[in-house]
Amino acid sequence: MHVEIHGHRGARGLRPENTLPGLLHALQLGVDALEFDVALTADRRLVLTHDLTVSSVTSADTRPALRDDPRFPYVGKPIGSLTLAQLRTLECGVRLPRHTNDPFAQTQQPIPDTRMPTFGAVLGLVGAYDADGVRLHVELKSDPTRPELTADPREFTEMVVEELGLHGRLGGSAILSFDWRILAAAAELAPDVPRFALIERDTLAPVWLAGIDLADFGGDIPAAAVAAGGTTLSPEHVMVDERLMAQAVRAGLPVVPWTVNDPARAERLIDLGVSGIVSDYPDRMRELWAARGLSLPEPIPALRPVA
Numbered sequence: 688m689h690v691e692i693h694g695h696r697g698a699r700g701l702r703p704e705n706t707l708p709g710l711l712h713a714l715q716l717g718v719d720a721l722e723f724d725v726a727l728t729a730d731r732r733l734v735l736t737h738d739l740t741v742s743s744v745t746s747a748d749t750r751p752a753l754r755d756d757p758r759f760p761y762v763g764k765p766i767g768s769l770t771l772a773q774l775r776t777l778e779c780g781v782r783l784p785r786h787t788n789d790p791f792a793q794t795q796q797p798i799p800d801t802r803m804p805t806f807g808a809v810l811g812l813v814g815a816y817d818a819d820g821v822r823l824h825v826e827l828k829s830d831p832t833r834p835e836l837t838a839d840p841r842e843f844t845e846m847v848v849e850e851l852g853l854h855g856r857l858g859g860s861a862i863l864s865f866d867w868r869i870l871a872a873a874a875e876l877a878p879d880v881p882r883f884a885l886i887e888r889d890t891l892a893p894v895w896l897a898g899i900d901l902a903d904f905g906g907d908i909p910a911a912a913v914a915a916g917g918t919t920l921s922p923e924h925v926m927v928d929e930r931l932m933a934q935a936v937r938a939g940l941p942v943v944p945w946t947v948n949d950p951a952r953a954e955r956l957i958d959l960g961v962s963g964i965v966s967d968y969p970d971r972m973r974e975l976w977a978a979r980g981l982s983l984p985e986p987i988p989a990l991r992p993v994a
Contacts, residue, residue: 690981691719691963692972693824695946696737700794700967703780704745705735707812708798714818716969717986721813722824722863725806725847727838732771733806733846739828739836740765744785746803747778765836774803790948791967806847810854818987822859824883825851829866831894837866844872848880865890867897867915874916883943884917888926909938919943921965924956932959950975957981 697709698716705723713721724737737745741762751759752773758764761773780801784792806825813823825847829837844862851857862873863883870882886908893900897915904911908931912920920935924944935942945965947953953964953975966972976983 688981690957690961690976691943692717692969692976692984693720693722693943693945693963693965694718694969695722695965695967697721697723698967698969700791700948701970702796703782703798703801704791705737705804706779706798706801707804707808708780708801710809711812711816713969714813714816714821714987715989717973717984718821718969719963719984720822720824720861721818722826722965723809724826724828726766726828727843727846728766728771728774729768730770731846733850734766734771734774735804735806735809736766737828739767739830739833741769741774741777744783744789745779747781747783749776749778752776767836767838771805777803779803794968806850807854810850810856813856814854816987816990819859820985821987822861823851823856824861824863826863826883826885827866827869829864829869831866831868840866840868841872844869844876848873848877851877851880861919863921865895867895867899867912867917870912870916871897881918882916883919883921884912884915885921885945886912886926887923907934907938909935909940909942912940913938919962921945924952927956927959927961929959932961936960947972954979 694713696704698713702709702712723735725733726736741764743762748760748762780798782792782795851860861881865885873882899911901911909920920940921943924947927944941962943963947964947966948968950971
């Protein structure tokens with residue numbers, strides 16, 4: 688039995704999310720897939736961010752990119768309204784929780800002076816560490832209910848596919864999105880690249896599902912995901928039960944739930960037959976895998992110093 692470990696936003700529970708240090712930490716722990724989020728800036732650059740507006744939890748202003756910049760401060764502004772130079776001034780290595788019970792603030796090691804990386808920098812990092820055996824799971828952040836914040840889905844997908852191709856990573860990557868229009872575009876642009884149909888209960892409406900009405904499929908989410916171009920179903924873990932798993936088997940779709948940080952819950956999902964687990968704590972999952980005798984992904988070793 689083979690079940691994969693996917694590092695969520697790198698290893699969000701351990702290092703700053705969607706940053707080079709966080710992604711590298713996940714690689715060095717050992718994961719089968721490295722998951723992260725990308726969005727498009729005002730000057731057409733792909734950057735890593737989970738939020739379509741600059742988050743006050745993961746980012747803090749340091750200085751304006753230019754003196755008297757009218758867009759400063761940048762926290763709270765749409766990513767798509769800011770340039771890469773503006774976004775690169777943000778401190779992204781110290782989590783600033785809104786609530787004292789933020790679990791990640793309690794377990795995440797701060798790394799001050801960490802900047803928001805470009806997608807290209809991430810691909811360069813993976814190449815520098817020869818991490819060819821680790822798949823890159825690129826989630827394209829797109830919200831069809833907020834078109835003023837969202838890039839054109841086809842153009843956005845084209846840019847991601849082009850960047851992957853430039854780095855020779857199309858064969859070792861997957862495209863993920865809650866916006867199933869992205870899946871349809873990816874199926875056309877890069878048909879051999881796996882496509883993860885992300886879902887949660889709040890995104891089961893046609894606006895999210897590329898116009899698909901689940902009622903037309905008798906409520907069968909995996910069948911609808913196949914129709915949209917998905918090759919893997921990736922639901923919020925609370926949605927996974929025997930019925931969904933049976934539907935996925937009929938549709939021929941693997942199921943990879945997110946985000947699972949409790950080993951006991953991960954164990955139940957493994958028993959249900961999932962193909963992978965997305966976790967903020969790959970270290971916890973590795974301990975569970977070892978206890979169950981499951982095959983573990985190899986850690987990526989540190990770079991050897993240059994003589």
